[in-house]
Amino acid sequence: MTRIEADEQARHAAKMARKKAARDRMMKTRTGEKGLVIVHTGPGKGKSSSGFGMIMRAIAHRMPCAVVQFIKGAWDTGERRLLTAHFADLCQFHAMGEGFTWETQDKARDVAAAEAGWDKAKALIRDPAIRMVLLDEINIAFRYGYLDPHAVLTFLRAEKPPMTHVILTGRGAPDALIEAADLVTEMVQVKHPFRAGIKAQPGVEF
Template sequence: MTSENDSAPEEKPDDLARHATKMAKKKAARDKIMAGKSGEKGLIIVHTGSGKGKSSSGFGMILRCIAHEMPCAVVQFIKGAWDTGERRLLTTHFGDLCQFYAMGEGFTWETQDRERDVAAAKAGWEKAKELIRNPEIRMVLLDEINIALRYDYLDRDEVLAFLRDEKPEMTHVVLTGRNAAPELIELADLVTEMGQIKHPFRSGIKGQAGVEF
């Protein structure tokens, strides 16, 4: 709404006027919608689907928290071979604001040892509960917990009951990993499915620094 509207509306070509009118309507509609959204609460957030971006956008939210100086924490349930970038960045630069725990022993097909996987997942969940119960921690990212749930390394009902009944009201909990349980999606406030449209692995390109790890 700059110069044209303030000083010389008559000089504005028709298409610009139409654009301004259309956008003004859009803004009014949007402002009305947003005005109804006064609530704040800690959200249960799920990133699932077979595409990329589930963990990296969880990590992006953790870094938004850090930018706002909100204490936060990450528990990695299934530690891949290559996800070292995030850990290094968080522990090197932001250890005062963000706690980081890598509990998994590698993707489960790397270990081939169910008992060890279960023990690691259970230890991760105990740590997760401790972090979530601490009301000073504003966001807890449970990275790849959906895989641990999918393989029954954790008791799904217990996890759901804890999130429903014991999560402090203002704490955000982010759960990532493909194949999120329908019951978790039902409980969650914000669910995004990352769908794979195209992936360079199919063209013989390997995982690369910055993109995959």
């Protein structure tokens, strides 16, 4: 190692030592723990994928969890196959939707499906043994007027057990939900193959 390289290495080590010390001081002040309300929204891809990633992480920690799928619940997805075939003991999976409104073409049926999904979700969230509940695409149900976001927020404030995490996904999350949530991530679309004529593909989209 040359002297210049040695000096550069020493500067880097000193810089990282300062960062570690600052990080350690910050971490000592972060001692709180609570069940979070988590929102994944925005026009970009990855909202449901991120939610299912959290579900898999919870399963790895042996935390009982549950999924309620709104809107697209009729689809045969890879995550549904995986969870029901291999992790049914730790994760309940309830596909309550029947497809997007342009597929069903029956708003009353869509509303009924969303309400049934929310009834199931409330029962799961109330159970303190279930540590994480994913409400997949519920924001779309809000957007189309199938569910009242204020009623959902009122329920979460009043009845969600203190250590239960609830994840709500879908584009167009209502402002009230974003304001009330503990963690909000907005997915931004930079580029998508669909615009280049590429269809949704297994393992990527579903």
